[in-house]
Amino acid sequence: MLRMKYVASIGHISRLHHTIQSRISQIPIENYRIFSIVAHIDHGKSTLSDRLLEITGVITKEAKNEQVLDKLEVERSRGITIKAQNCSMLYKDKFLLQLIDTPGHVDFRDEVRRAVFAVDGAILLVDASKGVQAQTVANFKMAKESTVTLIPAINKIDLPNSEVDRVEKQIIQELGFEKNEIIKISSKTGLNIQEQLLPAIIESIPSPSGNTNGPFRGLLIDSWYDSYQGVILLIRVLDGFIKEGDKIVSGQTRKKYEVKKVGIMYPNETPTGTLTTGQVGYIIPGMKNVKDALLGDTLFHLGQESKAKLLPGFKETKPMVFVGAFPADGIDHKIIEDDINRLILNDRSVELHRETSNALGQGWRLGFLGSLHATVFKERLEKEYGSRLIICQPSVPYLIKYIDDKDQLIKNPSEFPNSTSRRTTRIKTIQEPYVEVLTSIPTEYVGCVIQLIENNRGEQKELNYLNTEDQAIIKYYLPLAELVDDFFGKLKSLTRGYATLDYDDAGYKDADVVKLELLVNGKSLDALSKVVHRSQVQKVGKEWVKNFREYLRSQLYEVVIQAKYDGKVIARETIKARKKDVLAKLHASDVSRRKKLLAKQKEGKKQLKSIGNIQIPQDAYQAFLRK
Numbered sequence: 001m002l003r004m005k006y007v008a009s010i011g012h013i014s015r016l017h018h019t020i021q022s023r024i025s026q027i028p029i030e031n032y033r034i035f036s037i038v039a040h041i042d043h044g045k046s047t048l049s050d051r052l053l054e055i056t057g058v059i060t061k062e063a064k065n066e067q068v069l070d071k072l073e074v075e076r077s078r079g080i081t082i083k084a085q086n087c088s089m090l091y092k093d094k095f096l097l098q099l100i101d102t103p104g105h106v107d108f109r110d111e112v113r114r115a116v117f118a119v120d121g122a123i124l125l126v127d128a129s130k131g132v133q134a135q136t137v138a139n140f141k142m143a144k145e146s147t148v149t150l151i152p153a154i155n156k157i158d159l160p161n162s163e164v165d166r167v168e169k170q171i172i173q174e175l176g177f178e179k180n181e182i183i184k185i186s187s188k189t190g191l192n193i194q195e196q197l198l199p200a201i202i203e204s205i206p207s208p209s210g211n212t213n214g215p216f217r218g219l220l221i222d223s224w225y226d227s228y229q230g231v232i233l234l235i236r237v238l239d240g241f242i243k244e245g246d247k248i249v250s251g252q253t254r255k256k257y258e259v260k261k262v263g264i265m266y267p268n269e270t271p272t273g274t275l276t277t278g279q280v281g282y283i284i285p286g287m288k289n290v291k292d293a294l295l296g297d298t299l300f301h302l303g304q305e306s307k308a309k310l311l312p313g314f315k316e317t318k319p320m321v322f323v324g325a326f327p328a329d330g331i332d333h334k335i336i337e338d339d340i341n342r343l344i345l346n347d348r349s350v351e352l353h354r355e356t357s358n359a360l361g362q363g364w365r366l367g368f369l370g371s372l373h374a375t376v377f378k379e380r381l382e383k384e385y386g387s388r389l390i391i392c393q394p395s396v397p398y399l400i401k402y403i404d405d406k407d408q409l410i411k412n413p414s415e416f417p418n419s420t421s422r423r424t425t426r427i428k429t430i431q432e433p434y435v436e437v438l439t440s441i442p443t444e445y446v447g448c449v450i451q452l453i454e455n456n457r458g459e460q461k462e463l464n465y466l467n468t469e470d471q472a473i474i475k476y477y478l479p480l481a482e483l484v485d486d487f488f489g490k491l492k493s494l495t496r497g498y499a500t501l502d503y504d505d506a507g508y509k510d511a512d513v514v515k516l517e518l519l520v521n522g523k524s525l526d527a528l529s530k531v532v533h534r535s536q537v538q539k540v541g542k543e544w545v546k547n548f549r550e551y552l553r554s555q556l557y558e559v560v561i562q563a564k565y566d567g568k569v570i571a572r573e574t575i576k577a578r579k580k581d582v583l584a585k586l587h588a589s590d591v592s593r594r595k596k597l598l599a600k601q602k603e604g605k606k607q608l609k610s611i612g613n614i615q616i617p618q619d620a621y622q623a624f625l626r627k
C-alpha cells in the first residue's frame, strides 16, 4: 500500500516536472531575467526572496516557508544566509525570473561578488529603519563595477520606526539614484512587491544575451555536494544548450564529463532534461571531487572548446583566518576527521591540514574566510554531527620575506620564527595582512570610533558625513589580526550596536610582530602560541598567565606558568603544590604502615616527575580558549 502511494507520488512529481518544462519552453528568451538581491546584513533579502517565491507560486503562503532559500540549519537558527542559493520562477507564465540569492555577511563577500558577476541586474535593498549602511555602500560599488542594472528598494516600510523620507534622501544623495527609481516595499507584508517591484525587474533588467544557435557555453556559478547525487553544478547557459547525456569539458581543468541530469532549482532540484541560452539551472556531471568545480569556469561541449571563448574565471577565495582544532576528550580522531571532510565537501572555501600539538595531540588546522565563517563551521559541526572540538584562538597568515627574495606564508603561530631563527634564516621582513574597512556610524560616535581604530593599529583614510548629517562613514586600514580579535564586537558595544562594518582585502604590510608562547613548567604549549604586535606583547603576556592560572586546578607539584617571547620571560604566575596528607586517616602508632605510605607517595611523585608532566585537564584549555 505504502509502496503504491510512493509510486503514485513519483508519477505526480514527474508530471509536475514535465509541466514546468513545457511551460518554460513557451517563454521566449526576451522574457527571461537573471537577477540578484544585494543588501546589508538583515535588511531583508531572504524575506523578499520568500515573497517573490510566493507571488510566483513556487511556494504557497500556507506552507509558512520562512527563508526558504536559507537551507542550512545554521542559516535558519542564526537567521543569516551563508551559501548563495538560486531559484527559478515563472511569472504569469510569461516571464522566467531567475534569482540568485546572496549571503549578507562580509566574510562571504566573494559569494556576493560571484552572484553579481553572473546576473544582469540586482535589487539593492535598504532597511527603512536603518538606512544606508557600510555593506550597502560596498555592495553598491561592487555592482557598479560589474555594470549590472541596479534597482534601489527601501524595505520594511511597514515598521513603525521606519524613516522612508530620510533613507530616500540618503539613497539619492549618497548613491546617486533618481527619486523616481526608488521603490518602497515591505517584504514582510508583500506591499508594493507585485505592484511595483516585479514590473521594475521586468522593465529595467535586460534579458540575457547570447547565441541560442551557437556552440554550448556555460558559466559555472556554484557547486555543492549531495550525498546521493554527488557534485551538482549551478550554471548559467551563455550560448547554445545542454541536455542530459551530453559530453562536456571544463575550460580551466580540461577534464571531461558526461551530463547525467539537467534541471532548474524550483526551489529544489527539478529535472527538465535540458537548459537553453539564458537559463540558470543545475547539471550533474558525475564529478568526483567538488574541488574540480572551479567557480567561474567555462564549460563547453566536448570537441567544441576551440570554437567558443573561455571566460576569465573568478578569483579563488583564500582562507584568511586559521584555527587549530583538536578533538575533545573521548572523541575519536578518525570519526571527527570524516565529519569535517563531509562538511568541507559543501564548503569549498575551508582549508584543512593535519596538525599535531604537544599539548592537545593530533588535530587539524582549518582555514576560513573570516571569524564568523569559523564560528559557523564549528556550530555546524556540533549541530550536524554532534562532534565536539577544542578550537584554538584564530590567527591570520604572516608573510615572511627572505633576503634571497623567497617568500613563505606562515599559517600556524607555532611555526612563526623566534628571534634566533630570524637571525640565522636571513629574514628581510615580516608582513601581516591588512583590510580596508568601511564603517557607518551615527555621527555622535565619530570621536570614540576613531580612537578605537587608532588603539587597534588602524589608519584612518576618509571620513564622510552622509548628507542627512546624522550618519558618517569612515574608511580605514586595519590589520586583519585586529579585526579577527573581536574588533567588531568592541565597535558594536562602543556604539550601542549602531555601527556596521564591511571590509575587503588590502594586501600585506610590514609588521613588527613577535611570537608569544605560554609555558607550563618550562614546556611550551604550542597550540596556544600567538603572534602579537610588539607594542601589545607585555599586556597580552600578563593577561595570559593570569587567565591560565585560573583554569588550572591545583596540582600535586608546583606549577610555573610563564609567558615568553624572543627568549625573554615577560610574565609569571606560580601555583603552589597541593599537599596531600596520605597519613591523615592513620593511627599514630602504626609505624610500618606509615613508612609504607610515605614511600609510595615518594614513588608516585618520582613517576610524575619522570614523565615531566603536569596534568592539564582539557577543560582548562577549553575554558581558557573560550575566554
Ligand SMILES: Nc1nc2c(ncn2[C@@H]2O[C@H](COP(=O)(O)OP(=O)(O)OP(=O)(O)O)[C@@H](O)[C@H]2O)c(=O)[nH]1
Residues within 6 Å of the ligand: 039, 040, 041, 042, 043, 044, 045, 046, 047, 048, 067, 079, 080, 081, 082, 103, 104, 105, 155, 156, 157, 158, 159, 185, 186, 187, 188, 189
Ligand atoms: N517589519 C518588517 N520586517 C522585515 C521585513 N523584511 C524582513 N524583515 C525582518 O528582518 C529580519 C531580517 O530579514 P532577513 O530576510 O533574514 O534578512 P537578510 O538580509 O536575508 O539577512 P542575511 O541573510 O543574514 O543577510 C527578519 O527578522 C525579517 O522577518 C519587512 O519588510 N518588514
